[in-house]
Amino acid sequence: MKLMKVTDPEKVLELITEHFSALHSESLPLEKAGGRCLSDKIEVPEDVPGFDRSTVDGYAVAARDTFGSSEGVPAMLECVGEVLMGQSAPPIKNGQCCLVHTGGMLPKSADAVVMMEDTDLTDNMIQCFRQIAPGENVIHRGEDLKKGDTTLFKGHRLRAPEIGMLASLGITTVNVHRPPLIGFFSSGDELVDYNTAVLQPGQIRDSNAPALQYLAEQNGASVKYGGILPDRFETFFEKSRALLDETDLLVFSGGSSVGSRDYTALTMQKLGKPGMLVEGISIQPGKPTLLANCGGKPVLGLPGHPVSALNIFAIFGKAIIDRLTGWNRPGYDPTVKAVLSRNIPSRSGRTDYVRIKLEKTIDELKAVPVFGRSGMLRTLSEANGLLIVPSANEGLNAGETVEVKIWE
Amino acid sequence: MKLMKVTDPEKVLELITEHFSALHSESLPLEKAGGRCLSDKIEVPEDVPGFDRSTVDGYAVAARDTFGSSEGVPAMLECVGEVLMGQSAPPIKNGQCCLVHTGGMLPKSADAVVMMEDTDLTDNMIQCFRQIAPGENVIHRGEDLKKGDTTLFKGHRLRAPEIGMLASLGITTVNVHRPPLIGFFSSGDELVDYNTAVLQPGQIRDSNAPALQYLAEQNGASVKYGGILPDRFETFFEKSRALLDETDLLVFSGGSSVGSRDYTALTMQKLGKPGMLVEGISIQPGKPTLLANCGGKPVLGLPGHPVSALNIFAIFGKAIIDRLTGWNRPGYDPTVKAVLSRNIPSRSGRTDYVRIKLEKTIDELKAVPVFGRSGMLRTLSEANGLLIVPSANEGLNAGETVEVKIWE
Numbered sequence: 001m002k003l004m005k006v007t008d009p010e011k012v013l014e015l016i017t018e019h020f021s022a023l024h025s026e027s028l029p030l031e032k033a034g035g036r037c038l039s040d041k042i043e044v045p046e047d048v049p050g051f052d053r054s055t056v057d058g059y060a061v062a063a064r065d066t067f068g069s070s071e072g073v074p075a076m077l078e079c080v081g082e083v084l085m086g087q088s089a090p091p092i093k094n095g096q097c098c099l100v101h102t103g104g105m106l107p108k109s110a111d112a113v114v115m116m117e118d119t120d121l122t123d124n125m126i127q128c129f130r131q132i133a134p135g136e137n138v139i140h141r142g143e144d145l146k147k148g149d150t151t152l153f154k155g156h157r158l159r160a161p162e163i164g165m166l167a168s169l170g171i172t173t174v175n176v177h178r179p180p181l182i183g184f185f186s187s188g189d190e191l192v193d194y195n196t197a198v199l200q201p202g203q204i205r206d207s208n209a210p211a212l213q214y215l216a217e218q219n220g221a222s223v224k225y226g227g228i229l230p231d232r233f234e235t236f237f238e239k240s241r242a243l244l245d246e247t248d249l250l251v252f253s254g255g256s257s258v259g260s261r262d263y264t265a266l267t268m269q270k271l272g273k274p275g276m277l278v279e280g281i282s283i284q285p286g287k288p289t290l291l292a293n294c295g296g297k298p299v300l301g302l303p304g305h306p307v308s309a310l311n312i313f314a315i316f317g318k319a320i321i322d323r324l325t326g327w328n329r330p331g332y333d334p335t336v337k338a339v340l341s342r343n344i345p346s347r348s349g350r351t352d353y354v355r356i357k358l359e360k361t362i363d364e365l366k367a368v369p370v371f372g373r374s375g376m377l378r379t380l381s382e383a384n385g386l387l388i389v390p391s392a393n394e395g396l397n398a399g400e401t402v403e404v405k406i407w408e
Numbered sequence: 409m410k411l412m413k414v415t416d417p418e419k420v421l422e423l424i425t426e427h428f429s430a431l432h433s434e435s436l437p438l439e440k441a442g443g444r445c446l447s448d449k450i451e452v453p454e455d456v457p458g459f460d461r462s463t464v465d466g467y468a469v470a471a472r473d474t475f476g477s478s479e480g481v482p483a484m485l486e487c488v489g490e491v492l493m494g495q496s497a498p499p500i501k502n503g504q505c506c507l508v509h510t511g512g513m514l515p516k517s518a519d520a521v522v523m524m525e526d527t528d529l530t531d532n533m534i535q536c537f538r539q540i541a542p543g544e545n546v547i548h549r550g551e552d553l554k555k556g557d558t559t560l561f562k563g564h565r566l567r568a569p570e571i572g573m574l575a576s577l578g579i580t581t582v583n584v585h586r587p588p589l590i591g592f593f594s595s596g597d598e599l600v601d602y603n604t605a606v607l608q609p610g611q612i613r614d615s616n617a618p619a620l621q622y623l624a625e626q627n628g629a630s631v632k633y634g635g636i637l638p639d640r641f642e643t644f645f646e647k648s649r650a651l652l653d654e655t656d657l658l659v660f661s662g663g664s665s666v667g668s669r670d671y672t673a674l675t676m677q678k679l680g681k682p683g684m685l686v687e688g689i690s691i692q693p694g695k696p697t698l699l700a701n702c703g704g705k706p707v708l709g710l711p712g713h714p715v716s717a718l719n720i721f722a723i724f725g726k727a728i729i730d731r732l733t734g735w736n737r738p739g740y741d742p743t744v745k746a747v748l749s750r751n752i753p754s755r756s757g758r759t760d761y762v763r764i765k766l767e768k769t770i771d772e773l774k775a776v777p778v779f780g781r782s783g784m785l786r787t788l789s790e791a792n793g794l795l796i797v798p799s800a801n802e803g804l805n806a807g808e809t810v811e812v813k814i815w816e
Contacts, residue, residue, distance in 0.1 A: 030602075034622035050607050055781065085597035085639065088609040103598050103712070105610040144784040151786065159815065160626070160722075161788035164619030164714050167602035168612070168785060189493035190511050194438075194575035199458050201496040202513040204576070211572030214442035218568070231493065304511070306572050314568075330792065332766065332773075334742035334814050358740065365740075373463065376552040377576060378559065380569035384738065406742050407567065 004280040006287065008391070009315070009351050015277050016319050019293045022155075022326030023178045023248055030166055033158050035220050036176035037326040042152040047142035048168050052106040056137045059097040059119060059126055060089070060110035063134040074120075074127035083107065097126060106138060113137040145169065155328035177326035179220045183247035184212065185240065187229040187260040188304065207377065208253040208302070208309050215313055219321045221249075229260075236263045237270060244271055244297060248324055251317065254288075254304040261288065264301045268292040271299060282391060283351045286312040298324075306377045311353050311386075314407070335403035336385065338367035344396045346389040355383035356404050367404050383407070412688040414695065416799070417723070417759050423685050424727050427701045430563075430734030431586045431656055438574055441566050443628050444584035445734040450560040455550035456576050460514040464545045467505040467527060467534055468497070468518035471542040482528075482535035491515065505534060514546060521545040553577065563736035585734035587628045591655035592620065593648065595637040595668040596712065615785065616661040616710070616717050623721055627729045629657075637668075644671045645678060652679055652705060656732055659725065662696075662712040669696065672709045676700040679707060690799060691759045694720040706732075714785045719761050719794075722815070743811035744793065746775035752804045754797045763791035764812050775812050791815070 007015075025039030054060065061077060069075035082099040083089040089107035092098050097114075098107050106113070111134045120127045145151055145165070152162060158176070166174065186206045194205040206228055213223045226243045229236045229252075244250045250271075252264045269275050272295030281289045285308040290301030298320050302309040322329045338358055346352045355370040367387060372379035385404040389396060396402060415423075433447030462468065469485060477483035490507040491497040497515035500506050505522075506515050514521070519542045528535045553559060553573070560570060566584070574582065594614045602613040614636055621631045634651045637644045637660075652658045658679075660672045677683050680703030689697045693716040698709030706728050710717040730737045746766055754760045763778040775795060780787035793812040797804060804810060 031618045031621065034625065046607075049612060051609055083610075086599070086608075086610050103596070103612070139781060139784075144780075144786050152789065157816075159789075160619045160623040160718055161715075161785055161791075161815075163622050164615040164718065165785035165789050167618045168615035168714070170602070170605060170607075170613055172603050188511070191494070194578070195580050197578060199454075199578075200494075201459055202491070202494050204457060204511070205578055207572040207576035210439045210575045211568045213439065214571050215568040217442065306576070307569075310568055310572065330766065332744045332792075332814050334744050336740045336742050358738065373547060376547075377569055377573035378552050381560065381567075381573050383569075384740075406740050407569075408565075 004288065006280040006282040007278045009281055009283050012278055012281055012291065012316060013319055015291070016298070016316070016323055019277065020296070020298050020320065020323050023180060023324050025175045026178050027173050027175055030163060030172050030174060033174050033176050034160070034163055035158065036179070037157045037328075038152055038154055039175045039177050039326060041150050041154050042166070042171065042174070044145045044147050044149045044151050045169060045171065047147050048145040049139060049141060049143070052141055053139050054100045054102060054104050054106060054113045054137060055139055056113055056115050057101050058113045058115040058137065059128070060092070060100045060106050060113050061097045061128070061132070062092070062094065062110055063112040063132055063136065065095060066112075066114060066128050066131045069128050069131050071129050074129050077126050077128060079121065079124050079126050111135065111138070155326055157327050177324075179222070180248040180321055180324040181246075182216050182221050182223045183226055183243035183250045184209065184223050184253070185226045185229050185243065185251070186253045187231070187236065187264065188254065189231050191228050193228070208306055211306065211310060212251065212253060212313055212317075215310065216317070216321070219318050220325060221321045229263075231260055231263065233263050233266065237267045240267050241271060244294065244299070249297060249320060250294075250299040251313070252299075252301045253309055254301060260304070261301075265290055268294065268299050268301060271295070272297070281312070282349060283312075283353065285353065289316070291316070305373075307380050310380060333405060335405050336365070337401055338365040338404050340396055340398055340400045340402050341366050341368045342398045344369055344387070344389060346393055346395045348394050349391050351391045352389040354387040354389060355379055356385040356387045357383050358385055358404060367402055412696065414688040414690040415686045417689055417691050420686055420689055420699065420724060421727055423699070424706070424724070424731055427685065428704070428706050428728065428731050431588060431732050433583045434586050435581050435583055438571060438580050438582055441582050441584050442568070442571055443566065444587070445565045445736075446560055446562055447583045447585050447734060449558050449562050450574070450579065450582070452553045452555050452557045452559050453577060453579070455555050456553040457547060457549060457551070460549055461547045462508045462510060462512050462514060462521045462545060463547055464521055464523050465509050466521045466523040466545065467536070468500070468508045468514050468521050469505045469536070469540070470500070470502065470518055471520040471540055471544065473503060474520075474522060474536050474539045477536050477539050479537050482537050485534050485536055487529065487532050487534050519543065519546070563734055565735050585732075587630070588656040588729055588732040589654075590624050590629050590631045591634055591651035591658045592617065592631050592661070593634045593637050593651065593659070594661045595639070595644065595672065596662065597639045599636050601636070616714055619714065619718060620659065620661060620721055620725075623718065624725070624729070627726050628733060629729045637671075639668055639671065641671050641674065645675050648675050649679060652702065652707070657705060657728060658702075658707040659721070660707075660709045661717055662709060668712070669709075673698055676702065676707050676709060679703070680705070689720070690757060691720075691761065693761065697724070699724070713781075715788050718788060741813060743813050744773070745809055746773040746812050748804055748806055748808045748810050749774050749776045750806045752777055752795070752797065754801055754803045756802045757799050759799045760797040762795040762797060763787055764793040764795045765791050766793055766812060775810055
């Protein structure tokens, strides 16, 4: 029996970075670009704010007019008007001031704002009870964003803060990388469409198709479903070649039979150069995973068991999608701390992904492993997190504090 | 000057749970239901798998026929055929076996599968080199999901594993809660549409509208934008009442002027009973936040500064959306550990959200605070995480290991 050649998970992620690159870019209206990655850097086209603004409600003054003033000896300033929001400020002269609201524009020759509560108004004269420094309570023109600076770089992913920042600059279209269209096949003669109401003996529904489609969509990709491939090589290969031509990434969700796996591997070898990169991954669940580079396009062969397929796609499928969308992925893995409820044995030399159900007790958060075979989706839907046991580790003990990755 | 009455962030979250509930339910095709929450429990309509299946490639046998066999004294069994994938298995008799592939159906009267590598085939006879127990290498009918059991409960959010599980059961439509439609207004005379190419003196673009819209969409809601409200109470109130009628939740992104804040508060009081719940939150940035219950619908008044508005919406806006979509939110907050690069002062009695830029050095991950006024979106787009300093804490020291919440 041929032994499977396995690759470390970290090495697989490196191969993905090395072999594939961002898809071409397109121009999108800003309000459609959330989640996308910039294909060009962005230079600031104008100063933000475009004028000196007050950060408080108060009176715009020339700071020097307040020097020396105090509770006992207030400065007296003539109030000559009000800055209306969204309008130019009227000018002031020496010894004058002007009512200004938070966000309002400073008059020319004013350089600070004295807060309302530090003043007293009688008729059109204010008493100013403290001295303030030039620039106090003012955000200066260009202080947030300076014209000509580079504010975002190629590969930056647009979240809400970036959308807001670009909107404040009047940038209404952006150049971003296109997200991948994934060609998706299931295979195996035992599979039938998941919409099949009544199963014949020996049949099971193709549950990976809708599950993986949702996972792909959650990560910004879209899916073109190619159907269920029969265990016959010619059809398998021809249909795969046709779908790969139309898409950016091909994914096979293998049947569990030997036939499907063999045809998947053979097809991946023949679809283009350089061909197979990974014939197995030292990970559990999900070891029998295939990855190829077929003429520059990634082709991923998932294990047939649903839990393995989802686990692999959530790690490596996501990494491929991130790569194709041009994301300079920082690769942080946020976790929640919890206390392990029982021992977890693990085999050294393999990274284990243990399904975890988090349970709140009065004084702690418990990490309860959900055991079960990798064919059982119930075990994954009962779990709300994963505990990653690194390959160097030979197991974990009950009572240890562990870090659980949440799967929402 | 009137002091702002502030509420603790935890209390605000409790008020949201207490005052609002899930929107009505709708029936959706499974492939459109990802991310939605069930409005009914789900009972298993049929056993999964629907038949005893092999988990390996091998020969289906009656286990008792292998009892006593070993390397030296193998059992001899007649191979009477092959189980074709997706088809009924042919029957076997005493002393017979049948070739079966992973996932294939067990013949009647077979109760275990001996792995291929533990056998040797000559003509139509196999030698079986070890004895196996009944049930070995078999997943039994109903072992994953048993007919009649409740598998998912009301309020469970559908992720990829649940979509897969339901698909395996042949469940093609599900009853889920409707996601909220958010009515969104900006206000303040200094604001102009963010598509405005050239600003007049004193104007700024309404950057909160597209930023908050994306944040709402990321959390499964959709947004109906009502435009920029002028600082005139009658218009403010009438337009708000009309939009609240059409939507499930109203959000005001306040201008920074006193006028907008006053009109927002007054409108929230008049839109319905019981009215105002929160007049300020002990949080930084984002203290001047308003929350009301207007006839059962939530109305949220965000602070005008963009960073504050995003921070508040990411915490409390998201909590409201989760509540309306019927999510039994577990409330875990996954974090990444990093070493603080400098001291962070904090005021006791207030929860501080400090913007953090994570920087990888050779031997550690550094958490570098990004300081800047809350009007500055640049500070938020430079940050990839938030460090939450609880209200009881009076600050953190450089070199401490802290837990950073990642904002992707």
